[in-house]
Structures are given as structure tokens and as C-alpha cells.
Amino acid sequence: MNHSVQPSDYAKRILLVVTGMSPQILTETLWGLTVADENPFVPTEIHVITTLEGAERARLLLLSEDPGWFQRLRRDYQLPEIAFSTAQLHVITNREGMAMSDIRTPEDNEAAADFITDWVRQLTADPDCALHVSLAGGRKTMGYYLGYALSLYGRAQDRLSHVLVSEGYESSPDFFYPTPYERIILVGPQRKPLDCAQAQIDRADIPFVRLRDDLPSRFMTDHVHFTAVVQATNRALQPPKLVLNRRSQQLLADDQEIPLTPIQFALYWWMAESIKQEDPYVDWASAEAAVQFLKTYRQVVSEFSADYDDAEVALEWRIKDPRDVKSYFATNQTRANQKFSEILGQTAAQRYQIHKISKRSAGQLYTLHLEPEQIEIL
Incomplete structure (x- = not known):
């Protein structure tokens, strides 16, 4: 690959996030990538890995007509068309193929790890796309599996990041991104008024080790189990x-x-x-x-x-x-x-x-x- 080519130069650009009960992680990350960054990464499509409840929240808060925060963000900052609909909400399933409402048991974690890893494998299969992965949302274990999966399958053009939202805004269910106009929300037990236009979002790129070239070819084309890939990688170190x-x-x-x-x-x-x-x-x-x-x-x-x-x-x-x-x-x-x-x-x-x-x-x-x-x- 020509290392002078940046992820933003690819014709196909994918943003992948995991979310739980706070779908605004997506709009916060999207704002950080497209509005605040000196070298914007404007995705052509977005994919969300989440639970059953998380998917419903994303549908109602991000993809609905009202409040429809995803399209609001696009309109507020004149972003181009981005492929993102309920078809890109991927609900984690257990080993029996049933959609999961939460991730609590060891079995749930294993199923989530397999699901996340397999989606990262699929999204990195196209050499002509760049993938940006955000660790900001979902349970901590979801973020861990997502970051590890990108380490296993990530290519030179893929990136990993995390967003940090300024104090007060980060805990508010009414904050979705810094608006280009005054928008007042009430936060905390004291109902303190804050202006969304004054919020700050800091996005930090996270370096990661790329192990893709060391993976057996069978892990590139078949449905994969997270533990099997990790075991194979660890065995090679012995x-x-x-x-x-x-x-x-x-x-x-x-x-x-x-x-x-x-x-x-x-x-x-x-x-x-x-x-x-x-x-x-x-x-x-x-x-x-x-x-x-x-x-x-x-x-x-x-x-x-x-x-x-x-x-x-x-x-x-x-x-x-x-x-x-x-x-x-x-x-x-x-x-x-x-x-x-x-x-x-x-x-x-x-x-x-x-x-x-x-x-x-x-x-x-x-x-x-x-x-x-x-x-x-x-």
C-alpha cells in the first residue's frame, strides 16, 4: 500500500461503533471525525453493533423523523449522504441465533466476542475501503473485543479512536453533539442549564498492533470464533x-x-x-x-x-x-x-x-x- 494515501482518501469509508444504552456515542464520534478534525474522515456508511435494547434506542433517537439526531447532525454541518439505516444496526446474537437484550453471563460475552470479531472480519475484507472503529460506546467488554478484533484484522488504512466529552455533557441523555447554534439542555440533579454549542469533544487516536498478516487464511473467509483466533495467535508465540x-x-x-x-x-x-x-x-x-x-x-x-x-x-x-x-x-x-x-x-x-x-x-x-x-x- 502507498502510505501517502490517507484513510479519508478511500472511496469507501466505514465508521463502526458499539453502543449500549447511549446511542449518542455515534453522533459524538461522527462530529469528532467530520467537523472537529483537521483531516476529516467522512464515512460513506455507518455500522453499529449493539444489543436489542440498544438498537431500539438508536432507531428512536438517531434514525426517527423526530428527534432524528443523525440527520440533524448532517443538516447542521452540511455533511454528504451517509448510508445509515436500521439495516446497519447489527444486534448481537447468542449461540442459538437469538437477539440479546444485554451482555451479562460468560456465555453472553463469548457470543458477543464472536459476533463483533466476525463483523470486523467482514468489514475489513474489502481492500478498497478504510474502516474507522470507535471504542467509546457499549459495555467495557464490548469495547475490548472490538479493539482486539481490529488488532487481529486491521489493515494499514484502518484506525481506532475514542471520544471524550466535556464535563456535564457526557452524562446527559439530551446531548448528542456540539451544535452550531445555541441549544440549552438541563443536566444533573440540579438541572443545571448548559449550552450544547459550548460543549467540547476530544477524539484520541489509539495505536494498535496489526496482526492480520500473521493470521491463518481460514480465519479470513470463514465465520470465526474469537477464542479460536486468539488461541491460534497465542500458540504461535510458544x-x-x-x-x-x-x-x-x-x-x-x-x-x-x-x-x-x-x-x-x-x-x-x-x-x-x-x-x-x-x-x-x-x-x-x-x-x-x-x-x-x-x-x-x-x-x-x-x-x-x-x-x-x-x-x-x-x-x-x-x-x-x-x-x-x-x-x-x-x-x-x-x-x-x-x-x-x-x-x-x-x-x-x-x-x-x-x-x-x-x-x-x-x-x-x-x-x-x-x-x-x-x-x-x-
Whole structure:
């Protein structure tokens, strides 16, 4: 991405907020982004994640004809059309698909985390849009999940912020944004009069770590569970552990099964055995490599099988030129390495993938960057 391009330069600009019982968080954030900012971010569409009660409050206070605070804000400051209707009010559902009126139990929190994470995944799927996320509304756990989800899926053009409203106004259900004209509201037990035109809203950008490039590709396209994504991310921070089960031909990396073909499994088993025997550097460009690999492959598939015959024939004529032997292994290496990336993500996968370490004369040395104790062969 060209880093000179700002989020406001994108043709599609999305504002995402979570709200609870105070839908004015949306108008306060929108005012801060569009009116008060030196480099305005004017969304082309708005999405709200909320509870059943929160959605009803947003509908009545923001989207109604009267008071209709969302359209009032647009008219007061001549903002362009912004796609925001009840269709963009996304009510959190539980595991049974029922709309939730509040978030109280551990089960409620898990469902909210999954719901929020999945919406952030969907809204960041379009590379030609910029997403701005506000943490100002909803329960604290909702804000936490929203910020963490953006850390998991956010791109270079995405932003995270929080708004702070000046004293007195922040607790008033009648305050929605600083008006360009005098508007008096009564706040607190003493019914103190305040002019909305004098209110101040400070918006603070919040930096966040972007982990998107390290996520497994399956988390980009499928419905996701927050805990599964976090567990996968945390597991990648722990020491690697490769487990090969010869009988079932199952390979586990970071406790995840990598779906390898028999020939790919044999390739990994062969390389893993070399590590266990403390002879980690295997020269693929050699007749000896072909013999060693076929010996391992015979233990994965029967030597009388068609698959074994095909491998034997393929390697037999390649032995005449060691470079051809290497190319046979390299093709399967590329395909296997790709499967590790799909399941684990690029960064975690690199710990388990087969790597070329050097080239000497006609030889080609390959290895796994693992220690013997990090490999278990069953």
C-alpha cells in the first residue's frame, strides 16, 4: 500500500461503533471525525453493533423523523449522504441465533466476542475501503473485543479512536453533539442549564498492533470464533512442536492438523528423522537423497502400490542429473509449505516449513529449523 494515501482518501469509508444504552456515542464520534478534525474522515456508511435494547434506542433517537439526531447532525454541518439505516444496526446474537437484550453471563460475552470479531472480519475484507472503529460506546467488554478484533484484522488504512466529552455533557441523555447554534439542555440533579454549542469533544487516536498478516487464511473467509483466533495467535508465540504419527499419517504443528498427502507426509517424516538423528542438513540434489526418500515412502504406502511405483519411476530417471532430483522434492515442498501457511499463518508456518539453507557446487541443502526435542515421531 502507498502510505501517502490517507484513510479519508478511500472511496469507501466505514465508521463502526458499539453502543449500549447511549446511542449518542455515534453522533459524538461522527462530529469528532467530520467537523472537529483537521483531516476529516467522512464515512460513506455507518455500522453499529449493539444489543436489542440498544438498537431500539438508536432507531428512536438517531434514525426517527423526530428527534432524528443523525440527520440533524448532517443538516447542521452540511455533511454528504451517509448510508445509515436500521439495516446497519447489527444486534448481537447468542449461540442459538437469538437477539440479546444485554451482555451479562460468560456465555453472553463469548457470543458477543464472536459476533463483533466476525463483523470486523467482514468489514475489513474489502481492500478498497478504510474502516474507522470507535471504542467509546457499549459495555467495557464490548469495547475490548472490538479493539482486539481490529488488532487481529486491521489493515494499514484502518484506525481506532475514542471520544471524550466535556464535563456535564457526557452524562446527559439530551446531548448528542456540539451544535452550531445555541441549544440549552438541563443536566444533573440540579438541572443545571448548559449550552450544547459550548460543549467540547476530544477524539484520541489509539495505536494498535496489526496482526492480520500473521493470521491463518481460514480465519479470513470463514465465520470465526474469537477464542479460536486468539488461541491460534497465542500458540504461535510458544515454542514449536511437531508431531508425526506414522500409523495414521497425521502431522500436527502448533496442535493443528496439517492435511498432507502421503508423499508430503513422507517428505516431512524423512526430514524430521534427519533432525532427530542430529544430521539435519539433507542434500536433495543427490542420488543418495532419492534412495533415502524412497525408503521412507515405502513405510507410508506399500512398495507394491501404484503411488510408490510412480515415485520410484519419477526418481529413477532423475538420478542421472542431481538437479532433477532436487526439483522433484522441491515441488512437493512448495505444496506442503503452502498448507502450513493456510492452517497456521505465514509467521507461525515458517517455524515448521522446509527451508533451503545453502547451495554448494551441485548440492542443495535443506532442513527444518527445529531442534530434536521439538519433534515427536509416534
